[in-house]
Amino acid sequence: MRTDSSPGTLPAREHLPAATAGTPVLDVVIPVYNEEKDLQPCVRRLHDHLARTFPYPFRITIADNASTDATPMVARRLADRIPEVTSFRLEQKGRGRALRTVWSASDAPVLAYMDVDLSTDLNALLPLVAPLISGHSDLAIGSRLARSSRVVRGPKREFISRAYNLILRGSLQARFSDAQCGFKAIRRDVARVLLPLVEDTGWFFDTEMLVLAERAGLRIHEVPVDWVDDPDSTVHIVKTATDDLKGVWRVGKALATGSLPLDRLTRPFGDDPRDRDLTDVPGGLARQLVGFCVVGGLSTLFYLLLYSGFRLFGGSQTANALALLVSAVANTAANRRLTFGVRGRSGAVRHQAQGLVVFGIGLALTSGSLAALDAANSDPAHSTELAVLVAANLAATVLRFLLFRAWVFPDRRETTTYDGPAHGRPAQDGPAHDRTTHDRTTHDHITHDHITHDHITFATKAYGTHDTHNSRALEGTWGDATLRLQQPVRPHDTDPGDAR
Numbered sequence: 001m002r003t004d005s006s007p008g009t010l011p012a013r014e015h016l017p018a019a020t021a022g023t024p025v026l027d028v029v030i031p032v033y034n035e036e037k038d039l040q041p042c043v044r045r046l047h048d049h050l051a052r053t054f055p056y057p058f059r060i061t062i063a064d065n066a067s068t069d070a071t072p073m074v075a076r077r078l079a080d081r082i083p084e085v086t087s088f089r090l091e092q093k094g095r096g097r098a099l100r101t102v103w104s105a106s107d108a109p110v111l112a113y114m115d116v117d118l119s120t121d122l123n124a125l126l127p128l129v130a131p132l133i134s135g136h137s138d139l140a141i142g143s144r145l146a147r148s149s150r151v152v153r154g155p156k157r158e159f160i161s162r163a164y165n166l167i168l169r170g171s172l173q174a175r176f177s178d179a180q181c182g183f184k185a186i187r188r189d190v191a192r193v194l195l196p197l198v199e200d201t202g203w204f205f206d207t208e209m210l211v212l213a214e215r216a217g218l219r220i221h222e223v224p225v226d227w228v229d230d231p232d233s234t235v236h237i238v239k240t241a242t243d244d245l246k247g248v249w250r251v252g253k254a255l256a257t258g259s260l261p262l263d264r265l266t267r268p269f270g271d272d273p274r275d276r277d278l279t280d281v282p283g284g285l286a287r288q289l290v291g292f293c294v295v296g297g298l299s300t301l302f303y304l305l306l307y308s309g310f311r312l313f314g315g316s317q318t319a320n321a322l323a324l325l326v327s328a329v330a331n332t333a334a335n336r337r338l339t340f341g342v343r344g345r346s347g348a349v350r351h352q353a354q355g356l357v358v359f360g361i362g363l364a365l366t367s368g369s370l371a372a373l374d375a376a377n378s379d380p381a382h383s384t385e386l387a388v389l390v391a392a393n394l395a396a397t398v399l400r401f402l403l404f405r406a407w408v409f410p411d412r413r414e415t416t417t418y419d420g421p422a423h424g425r426p427a428q429d430g431p432a433h434d435r436t437t438h439d440r441t442t443h444d445h446i447t448h449d450h451i452t453h454d455h456i457t458f459a460t461k462a463y464g465t466h467d468t469h470n471s472r473a474l475e476g477t478w479g480d481a482t483l484r485l486q487q488p489v490r491p492h493d494t495d496p497g498d499a500r
Contacts, residue, residue, distance in 0.1 A: 010189060010190060010193060010265060011189060013135040013136070013138070014135050015133070015134050015135045016109050016110070016133045016134075016135070022057060023057065023107060023108070024056070024057045024058050024059040024084075024107075024108045025056035025057055025058065025108060025109060025110055025133065026050075026054065026056060026057075026058040026059070026108055026110045026111075026112060026129055027058070027059045027060075027061055027102075027103075027106045027108035027110070027111050027112070028046065028050075028058065028059070028060050028061065028112045028113065028114065028125075029061045029063050029098070029099060029102050029103065029111070029112065029113040030042065030043065030046075030060065030061070030062050030063065030113065030114060030115075030116050031063045031065055031095045031098040031099060031113065031115075031116075032062060032063065032064055032065065032067065032071055032075070032116050033064075033065040033066070033067050033071070033093060034067045034068060034069045034071055035067070035071050035116050036067075036069045036070040036071045036073075036074050038116055038117060039062065039071060039074045039075065039078070039116060040074055040077075040078060042116050042117070042118050043060060043062065043078050043082070043085060044078075044082075045118065045122075046060060046114075046118065046122065047060055047082055047084060047085065049122045049125070050084075050125075051084075053126060054125070054126060056133070058084060059084055059085075059086060059106075059108060060082075060084055060085045060086070061085075061086045061087070061088060061102050061106070062075040062078065062079070062085065062086070062087040062088065063087075063088050063090065063098035063099070063101070063102045064087060064088065064089045064090060064098075065090055065092075065093045065094060065095065065097075065098050066090060066091050066092055066093045072087075072089055075087035075089075088101070088102055094201035094202050094205075095201075095202060095203060095205060096198070096200050096201040096202050096203070096204070096205025096206075097201035097202075099113055099205060100195050100198065100201070100205070103186070103188075103191050103195060104191070104192075104195060106188065107188075108188065109133075109187065109188050109189075110129050110132045110133055110185060110186075110187060110188065111185065111186050111187075111188055111191055112125070112128065112129060112184065112185035112186075113182070113183075113184060113185075114182055114183050115182035115183075115230075117230040119182070119227050119228055119229060119230050120142055120181070120182070120183040120225045120226070120227050121225060121226035121227070123226075124142055124183065124223050124224075124225045124226070127223050128140045128141075128142060128183065128184075128185050128221075128223050129185050131221040132185055132186070132187050132221075136219070136221070137219040137220065137221035138186070138187055138190045138213065138218040138219050138220070139184070139185065139186045139187070139190065139209075139210070139213055139218060139219075139220045139221070140184065140185045140186075140220070140221040140222070140223060141176060141178065141179075141181060141183070141184045141185075141210065141220060141221070141222055141223070142178070142181045142183030142184065142222075142223050142224075142225040142227075143176075143177045143178040143181060143222045143223065143224055143225065144161070144178050144181050144225060144227045145161070145162065145165065145177045145178045146177060146178075146222060146224035146225075147224070148224040149224040149225055149226070149227065150226045150227070151226075151227045151228075151229075152227070152228045152229060153227070153228070153229030154229065156237075157229060157237075160237060160241065161178070161180060164179070164180065164241070164244060165177065165178060165179060165180075167245075167248060168207065168211070168248065171248055171252055172211050172248060172251060172252055172255070174210070174211055174214065175214060176210055176214065176220055176222060177222060178222075179206055179207040179210055180203075180206065180207070181225065181227070182206075183223075183225060184206060186209075190213070190218065190265075193264055193265055194209060194212060194213060194216075194218075194265060195209070197212055197260060197261070197262075198212065199250070200247055202240075202243060203240050203243060203244065204243055204244050204246075204247035207244065207247065207248075207251075208247060208251055211251055211255075212251075212260065212262065212265075213265070215255060215260075215262055216262040216263075216264075216265035217265070218265060258345060262345060263345060263346050285405075288339050288340065288401075288405065289401070291335070291338050291339035291340075292335060292339045292401050292404070294338075295331060295334045295335050295338060295339055296331070296397045296400075296401075298334075299327050299330065299331040299334070300390070300393055300397075302327050302330065303323050303324060303327040303393065304323075304386065304389075304390075306322070306323035306326055306327060307319050307320060307323040307386075307389070309323075310322045310323055311382075316370055316374075316385060317367060317370060320363075320366055320367060320370060320389070321363060321367070324359060324362060324363055324366060325359065328355060328356065328358070328359035328362065329352065329355070329356075331355070331400075332351060332352055332355030332358075332408075333352075335404055335409070336348070336351055336409065339404075339409075340404065340405075340409035342409060351408055351409070354407065354408040355404075355408060358399075358400050358403050358404070358408065361396070361399060361400075361403075362393070362396035362399070362400060365392050365395055365396045365399075366389055366392040366393060366396065368392075369388050369389065369391070369392035370385070370388065370389070370392075373385065373388050
């Protein structure tokens with residue numbers, strides 16, 4: 001897992017403007033390896049669909065993963081005959097390597113990829129990228145496991161897919177439903193910061209990218225898809241499953257040790273609607289009190305359940321200390337996120353340490369109340385113990401809120417400045433944005449005709465030199481959420497080539 005720093009905090013999401021100067025809004029990458037038979041019909045079908053139904057300029061990029069058959073020749077022929085098609089040649093295998101290389105070099109603001117077999121119905125492509133164009137989401141994935149998806153495949157692949165996604169949910173707490181569907185998209189500004197953190201170069205690339213994005217708080221949009229299994233797929237299931245499990249272990253270990261700078265992927269303050277001052281919406285002290293009371297009530301119930309359980313195996317003081325310790329850690333984490341709106345890993349350890357100090361004060365209050373009860377009655381009833389503890393916890397709760405608000409989570413917004421883009425305008429290039437993305441292609445020299453690095457050669461229609469932060473295609477006003485298209489949006493029509 002890579003731990004090198006990425007270029008910086010993401011800018012606020014903005015609706016992409018209508019394309020200018022012929023720069024494509026969407027770049028669809030098709031990674032291929034020895035697909036001389038299927039490549040041409042796939043590309044022509046995809047191009048026909050986009051030309052008829054997609055209202056923005058687009059590009060189709062063929063990423064050849066060191067094919068040994070006639071695939072490179074077919075790719076070059078397609079690139080020569082179709083203006084919107086470009087081909088890249090990589091001398092090393094690996095779908096993840098191909099996607100990272102092509103996405104990193106692309107100047108399109110929205111990047112997507114799909115498998116060459118086109119198992120996914122193409123009518124899902126526009127719903128996939130629309131949330132990224134509008135600025136609503138950071139990534140988008142097709143899901144074969146959504147309720148409204150319609151999937152045709154054998155029981156073996158169905159079992160493997162569902163089992164793998166259950167493993168992700170159980171081990172990495174993933175909340176997205178389908179990590180392996182070959183139908184995904186990402187905004188270029190997000191890819192610029194996220195891809196350097198992704199280590200895998202093979203089939204696990206998708207999963208690693210999604211897990212890191214989700215852990216960083218990025219928004220992932222899911223689209224139910226119609227999907228028909230390709231019986232001639234060349235994917236080696238056993239080897240792929242083994243590599244995926246190794247990847248799960250590696251990513252889980254990196255997340256557990258906190259070795260990833262996921263704070264680099266956070267959006268600036270103010271992009272989250274919960275950060276805004278809205279009329280008639282509780283804010284400041286009132287909002288914090290409501291959140292703290294809810295968390296406190298749940299924490300008290302959790303504490304009482306723990307105390308009752310620990311009391312079966314030990315004395316009242318031991319049970320109280322253990323129950324209070326566990327519930328205090330959970331209470332601090334919940335208040336940090338829900339009450340005081342602190343997001344990300346930054347300062348989490350310090351906050352928990354300060355929370356333990358507050359816990360110590362609460363322990364002194366509750367332990368003192370139990371000691372006073374024992375002094376007054378040598379054998380108090382269990383219900384009496386609980387009543388005394390509830391009263392002591394209420395007092396400790398009030399003190400905890402005051403300490404949380406004034407000491408642990410003080411409001412520093414008044415002294416915090418953000419040097420990002422002004423509202424409604426893209427950020428201007430500056431030194432912070434001129435840093436080259438840390439990647440295996442850090443020292444690649446990108447020209448209009450040729451790219452060579454570590455035996456990776458891209459011989460094609462080139463993308464041309466582009467700015468890694470702010471393409472000329474994105475100049476202009478971003479604040480207007482109403483698209484002004486160069487051509488009217490075409491009405492929905494059914495692609496006869498998509499019939500299955």
